[in-house]
Amino acid sequence: MDRVCGIVGYVGPQQALDVCLEGLRRLEYRGYDSAGVAVVCADGTLRTARRAGELRNLEKLLADSEPLEGTTGMGHTRWATHGGPTDGNAHPHTDCQGVLAVVHNGIIENHVALRAELEAAGHELASATDTEVVAHLLEDAYDPVTGLAAALTVVVNRLEGAFTLLVTHAGEPGLVVGGRRSSPLVIGVGRGETFLGSDVAAFIGHTRDAVELGQDQVVEVRRTGYRVTGFDGLPAETLPFHVDWDLAAAEKGGHDYFMQKEILEQPTAIEDTLRGRLTADGRITLDEERLSDDDLREIDKVFVVGCGSTYHAGLLAKYAIEHWTRIPVEVEMASEFRYRDPVLDRNTLVVAISQSGETADTLEAVRHAKTQKARVLAISNTNGSQIPRESDAVLYTRAGLEVCVASTKCLLAQITATSLLGLALARVLGTKDGEEVAREYDTLEAMPGLVAETLTRMGPVADLARELSPSPTVLFLGRHVGYPVALEGALKLKELAYVHAEGFPAGELKHGPIALIEQGVPVVVVMPSPRSRGVLHQKVLSNIAEVRARGARTIVVAEDGDDAVLPYAEHVIRVPQTPTLYSALVTTVPLQVLAMEFALARGLDVDKPRNLAKSVTVE
Numbered sequence: 001m002d003r004v005c006g007i008v009g010y011v012g013p014q015q016a017l018d019v020c021l022e023g024l025r026r027l028e029y030r031g032y033d034s035a036g037v038a039v040v041c042a043d044g045t046l047r048t049a050r051r052a053g054e055l056r057n058l059e060k061l062l063a064d065s066e067p068l069e070g071t072t073g074m075g076h077t078r079w080a081t082h083g084g085p086t087d088g089n090a091h092p093h094t095d096c097q098g099v100l101a102v103v104h105n106g107i108i109e110n111h112v113a114l115r116a117e118l119e120a121a122g123h124e125l126a127s128a129t130d131t132e133v134v135a136h137l138l139e140d141a142y143d144p145v146t147g148l149a150a151a152l153t154v155v156v157n158r159l160e161g162a163f164t165l166l167v168t169h170a171g172e173p174g175l176v177v178g179g180r181r182s183s184p185l186v187i188g189v190g191r192g193e194t195f196l197g198s199d200v201a202a203f204i205g206h207t208r209d210a211v212e213l214g215q216d217q218v219v220e221v222r223r224t225g226y227r228v229t230g231f232d233g234l235p236a237e238t239l240p241f242h243v244d245w246d247l248a249a250a251e252k253g254g255h256d257y258f259m260q261k262e263i264l265e266q267p268t269a270i271e272d273t274l275r276g277r278l279t280a281d282g283r284i285t286l287d288e289e290r291l292s293d294d295d296l297r298e299i300d301k302v303f304v305v306g307c308g309s310t311y312h313a314g315l316l317a318k319y320a321i322e323h324w325t326r327i328p329v330e331v332e333m334a335s336e337f338r339y340r341d342p343v344l345d346r347n348t349l350v351v352a353i354s355q356s357g358e359t360a361d362t363l364e365a366v367r368h369a370k371t372q373k374a375r376v377l378a379i380s381n382t383n384g385s386q387i388p389r390e391s392d393a394v395l396y397t398r399a400g401l402e403v404c405v406a407s408t409k410c411l412l413a414q415i416t417a418t419s420l421l422g423l424a425l426a427r428v429l430g431t432k433d434g435e436e437v438a439r440e441y442d443t444l445e446a447m448p449g450l451v452a453e454t455l456t457r458m459g460p461v462a463d464l465a466r467e468l469s470p471s472p473t474v475l476f477l478g479r480h481v482g483y484p485v486a487l488e489g490a491l492k493l494k495e496l497a498y499v500h501a502e503g504f505p506a507g508e509l510k511h512g513p514i515a516l517i518e519q520g521v522p523v524v525v526v527m528p529s530p531r532s533r534g535v536l537h538q539k540v541l542s543n544i545a546e547v548r549a550r551g552a553r554t555i556v557v558a559e560d561g562d563d564a565v566l567p568y569a570e571h572v573i574r575v576p577q578t579p580t581l582y583s584a585l586v587t588t589v590p591l592q593v594l595a596m597e598f599a600l601a602r603g604l605d606v607d608k609p610r611n612l613a614k615s616v617t618v619e
């Protein structure tokens with residue numbers, strides 16, 4: 001079962017292998033356990049090549065083999081779960097005759113029963129994957145008169161689970177057929193050529209005209225265009241859109257890593273997310289509003305759901321939304337929310353945050369909320385993706401393409417977006433008038449400049465990270481809005497540097513975690529501002545004193561002018577003075593750089609950390 005793979009398909013005048021390999025290079029952040037291609041060759045045969053490991057292993061194999069020449073093809077980059085990351089489990093998978101090939105993203109939940117049925121009928125399956133059953137089911141369903149799309153329509157109706165599938169057949173050159181349920185697939189419309197991709201990055205070097213495939217749809221892609229039908233075989237509606245970023249966004253632009261580039265793009269991500277949101281009468285506009293002001297006025301509880309870094313954006317949102325609206329806000333990991341029967345009704349607003357818009361846990365949380373009649377608002381960076389499509393209102397972050405698996409600029413854009421949402425709600429509910437909203441918006445508009453200023457100070461943070469990089473454990477402490485920042489700092493270090501890192505509320509220290517402190521353990525502390533949170537500031541200083549007394553090395557993130565930290569800190573990382581509710585936008589930045597440089601000092605690939613993939617499209 002392959003959960004979060006990258007898929008590309010091509011039909012046109014170019015060599016399909018070149019187009020597919022280029023697409024796979026851009027999709028590799030979706031999985032890098034193996035890669036493979038299938039090409040319908042000029043001689044009427046179907047040929048495949050597959051290799052475990054990163055894409056470069058496949059490229060080497062292809063360079064040493066007879067060329068795969070043909071203008072119809074598809075490719076796959078895999079993030080393995082069941083069925084190890086081996087050559088034999090790499091996609092594409094073929095039928096017994098080797099005339100049709102399948103690539104797949106998702107889970108075919110009834111694959112065990114289907115495999116048993118196929119084997120009883122004499123099919124020989126060669127891999128440990130769920131995907132291979134599709135190739136053999138297609139073999140049985142295929143009729144040259146009705147064609148490949150008809151066969152796929154029959155087969156998808158036998159599958160349970162979430163899937164995107166692409167198939168090619170030696171007998172139908174010039175055709176790639178795709179099908180999807182709860183897993184993404186986008187068509188790229190070029191001039192005399194047509195593409196398929198898990199996301200638009202697959203074909204962004206060729207076209208920015210795209211079509212989002214809907215739920216339970218099958219698409220036939222030819223040089224001349226595409227045809228979409230439902231799983232019932234009837235013609236179906238699709239959603240065309242123009243991609244508002246270009247190839248440069250999918251390139252490193254002179255940086256060694258996407259992560260470096262994306263960290264530097266953060267001021268622009270915030271600025272773009274804010275642009276044009278404030279109306280003359282002090283209201284904040286969303287992108288899609290299928291909820292009226294009257295609907296919003298009925299809201300008496302907010303749940304924010306998300307996963308990973310996005311969950312941290314949710315934790316930060318609680319402070320702002322509660323402060324401005326006086327409505328209670330609960331924040332929960334999407335994977336937990338869905339299964340514990342939370343108390344929801346039509347007066348509950350569920351805010352689903354997802355950069356990709358396709359995270360399965362968050363999508364299922366949205367679906368559950370809707371069954372309970374709650375209103376759902378999505379915050380996403382991906383136009384037209386599944387979570388926004390299934391929500392009642394959408395606020396898009398405009399961070400541009402984020403390639404690095406570790407989220408940076410999208411998180412800061414999400415924090416910005418949740419602030420906008422808090423202000424929008426406050427205005428509708430009447431807890432803030434137009435002038436107050438406009439004043440907050442002005443303050444938010446200053447944030448890109450403050451983040452840019454923070455970025456100019458990162459040289460010493462990189463030096464410090466290199467110095468700390470042999471440490472096997474790093475702890476992070478914070479209070480109030482500094483607590484989610486501490487969690488984010490720890491998550492970044494875990495996922496990039498593979499060291500034990502944990503974030504704690506500083507006040508919790510004495511209730512257990514302080515036992516972890518021993519001589520030389522680095523403890524990174526995110527200080528509250530002494531200007532607005534004087535009492536808390538003093539308490540956190542005491543917490544630093546407590547860990548120092550037990551041998552910790554203290555690294556303190558403190559705002560300019562906070563000299564009270566100096567006697568407590570071995571290293572001080574300075575950030576500009578910022579209003580408390582927006583301070584995470586600056587305090588997160590040095591923790592991102594710390595994690596990145598720490599990982600680089602350990603010789604690790606920060607863009608593609610082990611075992612991870614960018615979008616997690618099944619639960």
Ligand code: M6R
Nearest residue numbers: 308309310354355356359406407
């Ligand atoms: O696409 P999403 O925002 O729904 O993704 C959520 C998480 O998977 C994501 O934030 C993850 O935690 C990142 N790798 C963190 O850097």
